[in-house]
Amino acid sequence: MTHLTESSIWQALAKHSLQLPHMREMFAKDSQRFEAMSLSACGLFLDYSKNRATTETLELLFKLAEETELKDKICAMFAGDLINTTEQRAVLHTALRADADQEIQAEGRDIVPEVQQTLAKMEAFVDSVVSGQWRGYTGKAITDIVSIGIGGSFLGPKIISQGLRPYWNTGLACHFVANVDGTAISEKLKLLNPETTLFVMSSKSFGTQETLTNTLSAKAWFLKLGGSQSEVAKHFVAVTSNVTKATEFGIATDNIFPMWDWVGGRYSLWSAIGLPIALLVGMDNFRALLRGAHEMDEHFAKAPLRENMPVIMGLLSLWYGNFFNAQSHVVLTYDHYLRGLPAYFQQLDMESNGKSVTLDGTRVDYSTGPVIWGGEGTNGQHAYHQLLHQGTALIPADFIMPLNSHNPLGEHHAQLASNCFGQTQALMQGRTLDEAMAELAGAQLSDEEKLLIAKHKVMPGNKPSNTLLMDKLTPQTLGALIALYEHRTLVQGAIWQINSFDQWGVELGKNLGNDVLARIGAPQAATELDASSNGLINLYRQRQI
Template identity: 60%
Template sequence: MSLVSDTPAWQTLTDLANTLSSTHMRELFAQDAQRAEKFTAQACGITLDYAKNRITQDVMQALVALANQQQVTSKRDAMFGGAIINNTEQRAVLHTALRNFSGKPVMVDGVDVMPDVLATQEKMRQLVNKIHSGEHKGYTGKAITDVVSIGIGGSFLGPKIMTEALKPYWYKGIKVHFVANVDGCHIADVLAERDIETTLFLMSSKSFTTQETLQNTLTAKDWFLQHGGSQTDIALHFMAISSNIKAATDFGIAEENIFPMWDWVGGRYSLWSAIGLPIALALGYEHYRALLDGAFAMDEHFQQAPLEQNLPVIMALLGVWYVNFFGAQSHVLLPYYHYLRGFPAYIQQLDMESNGKSVTTDNQTVDYATGPVIWGSEGTNGQHSFHQLIHQGQVLIPADFMLPLRVPHNIGPHHAMLASNCFAQTQALMQGKTFDEAKAELATKGLDTAELDALARHKVMPGNKPSNTLLFEQLDPKTLGALVALYEHKVFVQGAIWGVNSFDQWGVELGKVMGNEILDKLENATAPLSFDSSTNQLVERFRAAN
């Protein structure tokens, strides 16, 4: 099977990119008064305005042809159908089953997984209600007021960022705190402010052996035992999301307080599983269910909408267009909403861990990029820092702007000011400022001709910088669920086009193995060192300091 870069559809897009490279978006808007209408799509409460992109209808048709050539729809159907599409680990990919409310079975190896999924959701609902009502009490008879969620990677990012994004929906009386980093400063700070009698710990690790998560949980256990709790009391204050029942029960966790994980759910998609328990505890189960409902609605849209009107497909194709035909090496996410400020970090893992590959599913080395660096920050803060590079730098950085039309704290002119900045940034990136426009602005400054020309050059902004704008009525749980699923499916479509496995992450393994080898040398200060000279030197410096 040939690489996608060797196909006719790829060559067509190469030719179109060369043709369009000298065309400014100003011209495209001037030529078509209906451009915005033609390049706007809606689904699941989200409106995508993608008119400010370096595209024509011919480009979009060619990109859809590429998706069809790469069998995106059949690969999509295989994923939803429970096929073994994670070929290097021989696993199905069924995070979508965790929010499947169609009533239809989802089969893996001839077994319907939905009864177990629904049973786990019911178990989560019951626990949340018991904690919120005060029925579940700590070892001294006091109700739980604080939850410390311990995990890393997707087991941390998903719950933390979704909980943060939905702060207006938090359940009063429960506070959820997150610990991921193995840096002892983090868990020390969290524990210092907790009351042992009213704190519940949730440990999220499929294997119950993840180094950082296990160490943080052991530290929490030591703290609990040193401050008055007993080994027996652990059953009331520690719970786990894990597939390793024995390790969890040996730790002291009651078996009824262990929630399952499945091999067909990757870590960066796990917030839809019991890993999402901290979200449910922070919001209440009904709001958590609405989050799942929103993702399910986007799943339905992704499966049913024609590619030309399909939000995940459109965004995926635009990403491929810039990464592979314009050399874009990064993509910036700009949420103009304070509570959504962590979203770029969540998508960073989702995108870069999924498609950061160099070998296709049929074992060919790729000769093209398989994804950009994902980064970003909340607006308007970025306008006073890194937007400078986007506007006047020589690198092309496509952008996704996000804005809720209504917010829970509509204080005076704040939200109108926020929205005006969001819309103005997209306009400025597209339109830019010419040399003549810059000179006209400076004409009243009393400068001589040489000074005027020199300063005007510094004020020129080339424009023609692409962006998408995602609008939604408000960021409620259902809309957030749809937004996350939108990006999940976008990443899937891009992986399908590039021919890579978006669901393994072998690139993280080598560092883990080497880390364990180095840890042994750090803890055993007399052990001989046999690493490279640089690593040996670093280990020796650490030994000397400790």
């Protein structure tokens, strides 16, 4: 056993998990449960009353957080300590949304001035493009942006831009490309005019295979349709640390935006990686996005554990994963603009906490990193909600909804809200056999038939969920929401004593992919790998037309 699972608090939680009443009973006994188990912070409202948790549960979870020195670990992140121990890096995405007058040390210097300078550079760039001052090689203004990246450099800009669709105010269109499948970029380029298209390439090394390949294809398209190498600088900018490679490509030095080692890709949308967002919504709205995240940072850093929204959400997720064997967690959005959030949270959580050894290299003997999945709640109700209600797996759920719509239309939003709240109620209370029998009381069926059908209509309930609400989806509330899930991820990783900020599994896949690519292009057949890999490579080579 590890030190964590040997602890008296862990053992007490394991015992306590076997003694809880059904949530129906919890609500029946406590008319103030909603008031006691809800919390407002940074424009968000969290109802966590529909969880398999009592006051005793929460106290044990908070004691676990205290025993594992969660507060100290939170402070260490904000202080710029090298908490990414395997890469000896600070984790300071929070500095990207810090106030201009803060001082934050990293690599022996205050990094806030660099961040502010980059924001100012972004603002000047956005203004020049939006105003039409920036011109393409034939003198025409830019109409379309193509954002090329992968991982956090793709998901963050795309999903946040999608979420802020009501705030697109610059008149530009943006297209996102990540997949190295040639179809992805080919279909985008068919829609575009090289004279009015600007490409934003995001790669820290300027060598990420998928991103570089797509960027080279975009450049070839630009050159084929009339552009020249000397005019590449009018149509390509980069967010990268490798200035040399970017300038060799043809990008002007003034149009290269920095990336820093103390920002992981999945936390990078707040940096110049967010240029596509700013180009769509303008810098005022981009700064509002940062402001919302900063407010959540302040809440996370300063609020007591028992009143701390990311801490509560992180602890409840850990509770189900470690003591109820919940293998996945579903995120359900009741807002069309937020339909991409489950995919964003999927990368954030699974790339961060999909680990199997502790910081000191000991193999864990407890579950880490559930599978995160989900989608638009109303669509899911007619598909996978069946599994949530009557399946055998315990799947905790987060329901996310703004209380006011950007597109009020008749009874649409009231119906949306009723579906959202009704689903959380149904998951919590379920349906008993007696209730199912009562529903069938007037049916023209025999008693045996009624009983059989009733058994199929029984739902156990006691399925946990959180409900996250906001008055309206704005750049500021979306910033707070994203930061909430960032910090929720840290909470779990800190208690599990793992490194939430490296991604060696991702790196292995990249390295082996590069090796396979070399073998695909080699003159001789592949023979030196395992039989399956050799066979697949050789089959691919043989079947090329």
